[in-house]
Amino acid sequence: MTRKNAWVTSLATPVVxxxxxxxxxxSSVTAHDQPSAANAAVKIDxxxxxxxxxxxxxxxTVTWTNSDDIPHTVVSTEGVFKSKVVDxxxxxxxxxxxxxxxxxxxxxxxxxxxxxxxx
Amino acid sequence: xxDKKQDLIDQKLQDLxxxxxxxxxxxxxxxxxxxGLVWTMSGGIPVSRAFAxxxxxxAGKGGDFSFVQISDSHIGFSKPANPDVTATLQTAINKINAxxxxxxxxxxxxxxxxxxxxxxxDTLDQVLKGASVKQIYFVPGEHDMLxxxxxxxxxxxxxxxxxxxWYSFDHKGVHFVGLVNVANLKAGGMGSLGHxxxxxxxDDLKGRSASTPIVLFAHIPLWTIYPDWGxxxxxxxxxxxxxxxxxxxxxxxxxxxxxxxxxxxxxSFHTAMSTAFPQPAPGTAPSAGPMKVPADQLQRVLxxxxxxxxxxGRSLAIVDxxxxxxxxxxxxxxxxxxxxxxxxx
Numbered sequence: 001m002t003r004k005n006a007w008v009t010s011l012a013t014p015v016v017x018x019x020x021x022x023x024x025x026x027s028s029v030t031a032h033d034q035p036s037a038a039n040a041a042v043k044i045d046x047x048x049x050x051x052x053x054x055x056x057x058x059x060x061t062v063t064w065t066n067s068d069d070i071p072h073t074v075v076s077t078e079g080v081f082k083s084k085v086v087d088x089x090x091x092x093x094x095x096x097x098x099x100x101x102x103x104x105x106x107x108x109x110x111x112x113x114x115x116x117x118x119x
Numbered sequence: 120x121x122d123k124k125q126d127l128i129d130q131k132l133q134d135l136x137x138x139x140x141x142x143x144x145x146x147x148x149x150x151x152x153x154x155g156l157v158w159t160m161s162g163g164i165p166v167s168r169a170f171a172x173x174x175x176x177x178a179g180k181g182g183d184f185s186f187v188q189i190s191d192s193h194i195g196f197s198k199p200a201n202p203d204v205t206a207t208l209q210t211a212i213n214k215i216n217a218x219x220x221x222x223x224x225x226x227x228x229x230x231x232x233x234x235x236x237x238x239x240x241d242t243l244d245q246v247l248k249g250a251s252v253k254q255i256y257f258v259p260g261e262h263d264m265l266x267x268x269x270x271x272x273x274x275x276x277x278x279x280x281x282x283x284x285w286y287s288f289d290h291k292g293v294h295f296v297g298l299v300n301v302a303n304l305k306a307g308g309m310g311s312l313g314h315x316x317x318x319x320x321x322d323d324l325k326g327r328s329a330s331t332p333i334v335l336f337a338h339i340p341l342w343t344i345y346p347d348w349g350x351x352x353x354x355x356x357x358x359x360x361x362x363x364x365x366x367x368x369x370x371x372x373x374x375x376x377x378x379x380x381x382x383x384x385x386x387s388f389h390t391a392m393s394t395a396f397p398q399p400a401p402g403t404a405p406s407a408g409p410m411k412v413p414a415d416q417l418q419r420v421l422x423x424x425x426x427x428x429x430x431x432g433r434s435l436a437i438v439d440x441x442x443x444x445x446x447x448x449x450x451x452x453x454x455x456x457x458x459x460x461x462x463x464x
Contacts, residue, residue, distance in 0.1 A: 047406040105306035111349040
């Protein structure tokens with residue numbers, strides 16, 4: 001091994017370890033089903049927002065994912081947010097910065113309603 | 120087919136068909152269309168006509184005419200329930216083109232597109248161009264309102280309409296009104312006509328003789344079929360109160376992708392099959408939406424509706440057979456146009 005190679009090799013290990021640590025660290029902040037400080041998820045399926053009511057801390061980003069075979073929309077009844085049409089497997093996200101209660105519904109199928117409670 | 124139903128049909132057909140076509144002949148005529156029924160109406164009296172006889176009808180005899188209702192083409196939809204909705208729409212058009220009597224026009228009761236995309240409307244127009252019937256009337260479905268309050272839809276199909284696309288026209292003495300109940304829907308509600316449209320509608324009917332046959336067409340049913348799935352219109356009662364004085368009112372809707380009928384006094388309600396995919400019967404599935412059926416059965420649950428207006432005096436029953444050669448039902452009617460639902464295959 002040349003001296004250059006040796007240097008590269010000796011650097012590689014800590015770099016690899018650092019990368020592994022980064023990856024391990026980042027996996028804990030990817031979105032889970034349960035709300036975390038940063039993200040929360042609502043699943044749309046069978047013409048239902050699930051969970052229908054979600055309670056989150058201010059600053060959380062809620063992501064709606066449409067698993068239904070029909071397009072839906074996510075529209076605040078108070079005009080706070082309004083998604084474009086969300087087709088199957090598409091998503092819509094909104095970050096709630098202010099505390100309050102945010103009722104919403106699907107403007108295409110208005111019987112579908114939900115609520116975001118921000119604490 | 121269950122014997123009881125068959126007997127009932129035989130009975131009714133025997134009682135009512137004085138036109139030289141017996142049941143066997145009637146069913147033979149039905150064969151080309153799959154199944155279905157013609158019930159017609161003249162001055163408040165229902166008249167049914169065996170399909171074979173339709174071409175004998177002299178054109179313009181006292182204002183006889185027919186038109187076809189198609190609905191829910193959902194161009195752009197591509198899922199297991201029907202991977203090729205354009206092809207099934209084409210089948211519907213072919214079927215219309217092959218009819219022994221040429222309809223005066225076509226009414227499309229909405230959900231032309233799946234996502235209100237220009238390309239979807241383009242494709243629809245392409246297919247409709249192949250119809251030998253050139254006059255086509257439209258009302259939007261909620262799927263046609265997905266782009267900024269339905270701007271794309273209005274641009275293409277809203278000429279001469281008011282508000283979100285409502286309008287009326289007269290044809291051979293029958294007054295047609297296209298209503299829009301898919302705009303500005305409120306959370307937790309069903310279809311909605313809205314104050315402005317209701318005012319316009321009331322005004323539109325003013326001064327018309329009560330003997331004028333009225334046909335209303337809108338996307339979402341104008342009577343409450345199943346509120347849990349939004350199958351109804353919150354303010355339809357008010358609209359229907361405006362037509363109470365008329366001797367014959369027919370309401371044609373879509374949205375639910377299956378045939379449902381109701382007669383209430385002089386008002387007959389009818390929903391059409393889709394040309395794209397069927398939906399479950401109310402409450403028989405966790406939700407509404409596309410329902411997958413075996414591929415060889417798809418054509419039987421899709422269809423068109425032939426509506427006949429005949430100025431004559433015979434009173435007959437109504438037979439509606441939406442699915443292939445099964446599930447026929449017979450009902451009587453005190454008023455309305457003749458509505459014939461026939462599957463694509």
